[in-house]
Amino acid sequence: xSVSWFLVVSALVxxxxxxxxxxxxxxxxxxxxxxxxxxxxxxxxxxxxxxxxNGDGQIFAIIVMVVAACEVCIGLGLVVAIFRRRLPIxxxxxxxxxx
Amino acid sequence: METSAWLILLCPLxxxxxxxxxxxxxxxxxxxxxxxxxxxxxFASAFATFVALQDRAEDSRQVVYSAWDYAVTVGVxxxxxxxxxxLSVFMALVVTGVSTLIHLYSVAYMTEDRGYARFFAYLNFFxxxxxVLVMAGNFLILIAGWAFVGAASYLLISFWYRRTTxxxxxxxAFVINVVGDVGLVLGTFFIFRHSNTLDFLGTFDSASKDxxxxxxxxxxxxxxxxxxxxxxxxxxxLHTWLPDAMEGPTPVSALIHAATMVTAGVYLIARxxxxxxxSDGAALVGTIVGAVTLLVxxxxxxxxxxxxxxxxxxxxxxxxxxxxxxSAGAYVAGLxxxxxxxxxxxxxxxxxxxxxxxxxxxxxxxxxxxFRKAMPFTFMCFVIGGLALSxxxxxxxxxxxxxxxxDIAARGGGWWVFVVIGYVGAVLTAVYTWRMIFRxxxxxxxxxxxxxxxxxxxxxxxxxNPATGEIEDTQVGFPGPExxxxxxxxxxxxxxxxxxxxxxxxxxxxxxFLTSGLEKFLDPTFADSRLDLSPSNGLVIVGFVxxxxxxxxxxxxxxVIWVRRPGMSTQIRERFSAAYTLFVNKWYFDExxxxxxxxxxxxxxxxxxQTFERVVVNGLVGxxxxxxxxxxxxxxxxxxxxxxxxxxxxxxxxxxxxxYFLVQSS
Numbered sequence: 001x002s003v004s005w006f007l008v009v010s011a012l013v014x015x016x017x018x019x020x021x022x023x024x025x026x027x028x029x030x031x032x033x034x035x036x037x038x039x040x041x042x043x044x045x046x047x048x049x050x051x052x053x054n055g056d057g058q059i060f061a062i063i064v065m066v067v068a069a070c071e072v073c074i075g076l077g078l079v080v081a082i083f084r085r086r087l088p089i090x091x092x093x094x095x096x097x098x099x
Numbered sequence: 100m101e102t103s104a105w106l107i108l109l110c111p112l113x114x115x116x117x118x119x120x121x122x123x124x125x126x127x128x129x130x131x132x133x134x135x136x137x138x139x140x141x142f143a144s145a146f147a148t149f150v151a152l153q154d155r156a157e158d159s160r161q162v163v164y165s166a167w168d169y170a171v172t173v174g175v176x177x178x179x180x181x182x183x184x185x186l187s188v189f190m191a192l193v194v195t196g197v198s199t200l201i202h203l204y205s206v207a208y209m210t211e212d213r214g215y216a217r218f219f220a221y222l223n224f225f226x227x228x229x230x231v232l233v234m235a236g237n238f239l240i241l242i243a244g245w246a247f248v249g250a251a252s253y254l255l256i257s258f259w260y261r262r263t264t265x266x267x268x269x270x271x272a273f274v275i276n277v278v279g280d281v282g283l284v285l286g287t288f289f290i291f292r293h294s295n296t297l298d299f300l301g302t303f304d305s306a307s308k309d310x311x312x313x314x315x316x317x318x319x320x321x322x323x324x325x326x327x328x329x330x331x332x333x334x335x336x337l338h339t340w341l342p343d344a345m346e347g348p349t350p351v352s353a354l355i356h357a358a359t360m361v362t363a364g365v366y367l368i369a370r371x372x373x374x375x376x377x378s379d380g381a382a383l384v385g386t387i388v389g390a391v392t393l394l395v396x397x398x399x400x401x402x403x404x405x406x407x408x409x410x411x412x413x414x415x416x417x418x419x420x421x422x423x424x425x426s427a428g429a430y431v432a433g434l435x436x437x438x439x440x441x442x443x444x445x446x447x448x449x450x451x452x453x454x455x456x457x458x459x460x461x462x463x464x465x466x467x468x469x470f471r472k473a474m475p476f477t478f479m480c481f482v483i484g485g486l487a488l489s490x491x492x493x494x495x496x497x498x499x500x501x502x503x504x505x506d507i508a509a510r511g512g513g514w515w516v517f518v519v520i521g522y523v524g525a526v527l528t529a530v531y532t533w534r535m536i537f538r539x540x541x542x543x544x545x546x547x548x549x550x551x552x553x554x555x556x557x558x559x560x561x562x563x564n565p566a567t568g569e570i571e572d573t574q575v576g577f578p579g580p581e582x583x584x585x586x587x588x589x590x591x592x593x594x595x596x597x598x599x600x601x602x603x604x605x606x607x608x609x610x611x612f613l614t615s616g617l618e619k620f621l622d623p624t625f626a627d628s629r630l631d632l633s634p635s636n637g638l639v640i641v642g643f644v645x646x647x648x649x650x651x652x653x654x655x656x657x658x659v660i661w662v663r664r665p666g667m668s669t670q671i672r673e674r675f676s677a678a679y680t681l682f683v684n685k686w687y688f689d690e691x692x693x694x695x696x697x698x699x700x701x702x703x704x705x706x707x708x709q710t711f712e713r714v715v716v717n718g719l720v721g722x723x724x725x726x727x728x729x730x731x732x733x734x735x736x737x738x739x740x741x742x743x744x745x746x747x748x749x750x751x752x753x754x755x756x757x758x759y760f761l762v763q764s765s
Contacts, residue, residue: 021746030742095740 006047014040025090027082031075038068100151101164104183106144107191108234110137111227115220122216131209134219135202138226142195149188153620160184160623163236163300176297180236186624189434189617190233190366197358197441198226200594204449205350207588208456211579212348218258222354225251229359233366237297238287241367245283245327248360249276255355256347261576264566268343275340279330282323283367289320290374303373303627310377321374321381324367325388332364332418334392339689341415345407346566348578349452352407357414357448358441365421365437369430376428376629385426390520393419395686397527401534402682404464405565406451409535413488414444416524420503423517428630429506431618435609436503438617439495443487443602449585449595450480454539456582458547459559464535469544473551477585478540480595485536487602489529489654492647495606500525502609505642509634522649529653530660537661556584611639 013036020033042061049057082089114137118130125133152160165180181187202222209218228251232244250273257269287297293309293316294302302309310317328334333341344356355361368375368385375382396415403409417440424433454470454477455462471478487496504521507514547557562571562578573580585591608616634642660667672679681687 018750022743022750025743091742095742098738098740 003047003051006050007044010040010043010047012040013037013043025092027075027079027089027091030091031072031079034075035068035072038064100148100155100162100183103144103147103151104164104181104234105166107141107148107195108181108227108230110140110144111223111230113137114223115227118216118223119220122220125216127215128206130216130219131202131206134223135199135206137223138195138199138202141226141230142192142199145188145191145195148183149192152183152185152188157623158626161300163298165236169239174295176237177239178237178298179240180298181234181240182236182299183234184624185621186366186369186434187234189438189621191230193438193441194226194229194233194359197445197598198222198229198354200597201350201354201358201445201449204353204452204591204594205348207590208350208452208583209348209579210583211573211581213573213575213577213579214258218348221251221254221258222351225255225355225360229363232363235299237299238291238302239297242280242283242287245331245363246280248331248363249273249280252276252344252355252360255351256344258347258351259577261574262346262564262571264564265346268340268346272340272344275330275337278337279327282326282330286320286323286325286327289316289323292316299370306373306377310374314378317374318378318380321371321378322384324371325381325385328364328367328385328422329388330364331367332361332422333415334364334388334419334422335395336688336692338392338396338415339685339692342403342408342411342685345405345411349407349448349455352411353445353448353452356411357444361414361418362421362437362441365418365425365433368422368425369434372425372428372430372625373627375426382426382428386423386517389419389421389423389426390517391419392416393423393524394520394527397524397531398678398682399685400531401527402679403685406455406462406464406467406535406539407448409464409531410444410447410451413528413532414440416528417444417488420500420521420524423521424503424507427507427510427514427517428628429503429632430625430628431609431621432499432502432506434621435617436496436499439487439499439602439605442598442605443484443494443496446480446595446598446602447484447488449591449598450477450484453477453583453585453591453595454481456584457551457557459557459582460562460565460578461547461559462565464538467539467545468542468548469540470548470551471540473544473548474584474586476592476595480585480599481536481540483599483602485532489532490525490646490650491654492643492650493606495602495604497646497650498606498610501639501642501646502611504646505611505634505639506632508638508642509632510630522645525646525649526653529650530657533654533657534661537657541662542665551584556582556587558582611643612636 017033017036017038017040020036021030024030024033042064045057045061045064047057049055049061079089082094087094114134117133117137118125122130161182161184163180163182165178167179169177169179171178202219205218205222209215212218225248228244228247230244231240232248235241235244253269253273253276256272257266259265290302291297293313294305295309296302296305306317326337330337341356341361345352347356375385393416396412396419400409400412400416403412417436421433421436421440424430424436454467454474457470457474457477458467461467483494487494490497490500500521504518507521508518544552550557558581562573562580563569564571571577583591585595608614609618660671684690
């Protein structure tokens with residue numbers, strides 16, 4: 001099977017994730033979409049690793065997972081903090097850091 | 100001798116540091132004792148140096164000790180060096196001796212003041228600065244000491260810093276002294292340019308060679324040095340700060356504005372005598388200014404009614420004599436008068452402090468009268484100081500003033516003008532001194548004097564500023580609640596008694612035909628003088644007779660005007676109302692300086708602030724800031740806080756970059 005198929009899937013998943021990040025306002029969904037984007041990248045990495053018969057891409061994929069886990073921890077922590085302070089759960093409303 | 104010479108400087112420095120850093124740990128009174136002991140130590144060191152100096156051969160009595168070099172490179176030799184010679188040791192002895200007594204006086208006088216420790220820290224710092232000035236071995240150290248002294252004077256005049264009159268007097272004194280500092284520094288440049296050394300002895304040794312073809316530069320430099328001397332010694336027209344400096348505590352007036360600091364100008368001229376002898380023009384300027392000052396100050400002294408200001412004007416007048424003497428070449432006579440003046444003027448100020456205390460802070464002569472019985476000791480001191488100041492025969496002032504006028508007369512010719520001015524000044528001195536004493540001590544006792552006779556020291560119901568009448572409190576920054584008079588404080592009596600004895604007998608160190616102790620002692624310093632002023636025997640005797648007649652006549656005149664015929668002073672005032680107006684307004688010097696210097700300068704300041712700053716500064720600097728502001732406003736607009744907008748920008752950016760590389764690679 002050609003590597004192109006994998007890359008097409010990866011690109012589709014990535015685009016869905018990016019579109020979600022840009023359009024959705026619920027921070028939980030935004031985080032989910034970010035995960036989609038990261039995992040789309042993982043698919044591409046593993047596809048390339050398989051193509052070259054080399055393990056480096058797989059290692060990268062594992063590192064990306066670790067980073068993704070960390071990022072989700074912080075993101076969810078922020079969501080909980082926002083919820084506790086009874087602020088709106090909406091990324092557009094949380095804009096106090098504007099210039 | 101080296102150790103003791105350095106100790107003269109180190110003792111007061113140690114006193115300053117201990118009192119200023121340790122005042123929280125030390126018990127309150129201890130700062131006063133430490134301060135006094137430090138100065139007494141300096142006096143002992145000065146005395147040891149004096150003894151060691153006398154042991155040396157006469158031609159090796161000018162020694163320079165150098166602690167370290169600041170910058171010794173091509174053309175500049177800046178060292179921390181002191182010059183020990185008869186003149187500097189003489190000055191050190193006078194300064195430390197009188198300072199010790201005044202510190203002792205202050206221990207009692209300032210007891211109740213909330214700023215007791217601060218007072219002694221400042222006072223010690225002043226003595227240190229003054230000793231740096233007189234011991235300096237080169238121009239650099241001299242300038243440093245000169246500036247320190249000005250700063251110490253500022254601190255002490257504004258000692259009661261919540262009194263607005265005192266702070267503005269301090270600022271005035273400081274500004275005028277800085278004018279003098281500038282003169283001193285510029286004058287040093289003029290001299291250094293041709294002598295190529297900062298060292299005093301080096302400059303003097305080669306002066307006649309260096310300035311042989313640069314006499315104009317020398318005269319300019321010396322006149323600039325004289326500006327410094329005039330500012331420090333309160334000579335016309337830079338004198339207006341001295342009467343205002345009386346806002347400081349009375350011991351300060353006694354120490355700084357009578358006995359020591361204001362004589363720095365006299366010392367400077369005497370120290371620079373080898374240069375002044377090369378430039379007749381500069382010496383003549385000094386002589387004329389001294390003569391004018393002694394007349395101007397004497398006439399003002401006749402009219403003012405503030406007790407301390409009368410003494411301040413008499414100080415100006417006496418320093419006029421000294422400046423005239425040392426400029427005219429009568430060095431020993433000028434320094435002799437410096438010494439006797441330090442004794443009797445410090446005594447008069449101390450007695451005035453006691454009298455002001457008895458008046459509860461009031462200083463106006465109009466309100467004082469009849470204190471003779473109430474304050475016998477203060478009265479005695481006033482009489483002794485007054486006799487010496489008005490050169491009563493056989494007191495110290497008699498011999499010193501006479502020697503000045505005799506020496507100047509010995510130059511003959513046009514110099515007789517200055518002798519005549521000196522005698523006119525002597526008449527004025529006797530009259531205004533005894534006017535002050537008669538008004539304060541004779542006549543019906545005033546309320547305060549009667550209370551004191553009954554054993555009760557008067558206190559104002561509300562502490563007030565004697566200059567403006569404003570109500571004050573007695574916390575730090577204002578005078579303390581209790582006043583101290585000499586009759587009730589042993590320290591004050593002790594200090595005043597010693598000075599009274601010195602004011603009476605101090606003149607016997609140098610009596611024509613009998614002794615010439617001071618002249619012999621100072622001779623190594625002035626050995627190279629080309630002027631050898633020795634009045635003939637006839638001149639000396641005539642001088643004695645004229646001096647005695649003038650002094651007794653002046654005192655008698657004052658007695659007639661203010662005691663025997665009480666209404667006469669008013670009559671004279673009305674008869675000569677024009678002169679009286681001139682004198683009581685201090686010859687309008689304040690107004691003149693205000694018109695010529697202060698107002699143009701203030702106008703220039705306003706112009707700078709309102710026009711120059713608004714147009715030029717705001718134009719240049721303002722447009723630059725506007726550019727930055729506009730740029731940052733644009734950058735700020737992007738930071739709108741929409742998280743999704745940032746994400747979109749990122750995605751668009753990455754897509755554009757990706758497309759670019761795709762197009763490139765194909």
